[in-house]
Amino acid sequence: MVAVIKTGHSIRRIFHYNENKVLENVAVLIGAENYPLDAEKLSQKTKLSILERQLALNANVSRNSVHVSLNFDPSENNLDQEKLVAIANRYMQGIGFANQPYLIYQHHDAGHPHIHIVSIKVKADGKRIDMNNIGRNQSEASRKAIEKEFNLVRAEDQKKQLYIVKPVSPEVVYYGKVQSKRAIQNVLDFVIGNYRYASLPELNAILRQFNVQAERGAEDSRTFQRNGLYYRIIDSHQNPIGIPIKASSFYSKPTLQYLSNRYAENDQKRQSFKQRVKNAIDLLLKERRISIQELSTALQKQGITLCQRLSNKNELYGITYVDHTTKCVFNGSVLGKAYSAKGMQERCFVQKISEQDLLTIPSHPAQKETGLPLLQTAEAAIAEVTIATAKPEGANMLESFGKDILESLLQPANATDYVPGQFKKNKKKRKKRNKPNSNQ
Known part of the structure; x- marks a missing residue:
């Protein structure tokens, strides 16, 4: 058995991630521990409100949510729900969460059996649960004990094949083919929590690859003046389609303030990955001068997308690099002047017509x-x-x-002085007037 523990800032995001899986018929709620009712009798609102009310007892805990996944060997696909709940309870007891409210979901969206457990770090008395080194200490001890007790395949015997459940990459959104809000939410869940961006344009560089865009509105609009944000679907030419949806209406609340709070942390985490993008560009431009389009194609093969920002006159004024391997996004100027739009136009050449x-x-x-x-x-x-x-x-x-x-x-084609006779006008002969003789 492999156990993975993650903490987060939003219990809503983790909760709805699992509830959406239930709606998609790829997961089922099999347990609700320390809840007043059995799992099948709880409404979605009740399940979430109990977690949120207990979190409200200590607002100082920023990373307040806990998301655990217990992953089993593919050969253990005969584990019934009763046994899975017993394993989950035994594990939560081992890591010190036995008295916390938590939900247990069985997922069927991977090639191996696994369950997800959703809980919180705030106790009923408002105290915070310390999770420092919990993965290395309590989790490891609990995992080994469970493997013996339930006769499970040991993690060490699985040939180092870790069944870590990662967010599934969402599909590109096409307006009219899917429910807009749901499709945008799937993209936001995948991008916001996984990529490291430090500005709204950098975030949009990723979102646009899924036909989604974040907008603040015109500078004189109420949305902009009140630091609002909304999301909408765009077409393949980045033209807005459909009605914009306010950021606050999504359950994860990806508002401008929420994004701004992530910028500094993301910027710090991406620093060590700058050189990879710079090296990739420098190597491609080292021996010969190529066009920006050729550079973009070559970078794509290395997992780096070059996003160009063009003016209404089709002039390049900005470049952003999205490294899908390291999940880092860099505006060109962040990497240095040589990698900005102006710098790249000086290092590359623009393809013209012959x-x-x-x-x-x-x-x-x-x-x-x-x-x-x-x-x-x-x-x-x-x-x-x-x-x-x-x-x-x-x-x-x-x-x-x-x-x-x-x-x-x-110039007029086949110009000539020839004019057909029928179009010529007859000139009138001027009569000679007799001049008076001055000698008379």
Whole structure:
């Protein structure tokens, strides 16, 4: 048996994580210890309120929630609910939580049998339970005793295969295909607690990969002025879809204040992982100069996503790196000037259209998609050539070439002085007027 203990700031988050599993039919509540009623007679509101009322006795305990998972060998899939509850009770007694209210859930969402136990660190008299070194001391002793008592496969005999239950990566959210609030909540549960970010733009760099975005609203809006926050679904082009949902309406309360409280801790934890991202970029740019798009593709193979922030004019003004291996997020400027948007544009080159593309401007995609006149399409094509933050040698020559192309496009085709006879107007002959003879 392998035991994993985690503590957290929100009992609601842990509670609803397990309750949602029940709603999805991949878990079942099998025990409610130190509750006034049996598990099957408790409403969801009652189960949570008892935990929250006891937590209110000591508001000074910040990490007040406890989430335990007991994981068994795959061969032990014949453990019935009665035996699982007995194992859970024996374990909670061994770590000093026998008198605490706790809920026991049996999960069926993994390849091995396991149970989850939800409890709190505040006692009925308001005192805090000390959990320092509890995993190394009380938990280990309790685990070994349970393995003997219930004849379970020993953790040491499982060939070091740890059955640690990790949050399941949520699917990308598509508006209209799923219930919006539930889908956003799944993404928030996965991202907020697992990734290390130190600002709202850094958090959004991750959320947008799941088609979710956090917004504060316009600066003159009530939401912004009151430090509010809401979440909404976006499409593949990052355009908002549907109705925004207030952060306070989610059970985990991922408000702006809650996120801000995590920034300093996250920033400290991610410091040692900066060099990995910097090294990956430096190695790719060491031997040759590549485009930002090529760099992004190469980094993706190493588990690093390069997120570009573009203006309305499609100009790059920001870069954020999401390292999915270390679960760390870095704005480019955090890594250093050389890794910021400006620095990367100086180190990379921007891909432009070729001279051959300019010669075929009438079939330019922009004209097909927008139906713009040829003049506007040609101007757009030349803009693609001339707009570059780091111009290579000969850029001015190419710009001049583009202008010449535009002038030639605006000239009338097959110009000639020939005019058909039927369109010629007959000139009237002017009559000569006799001038008076001055000699007369």
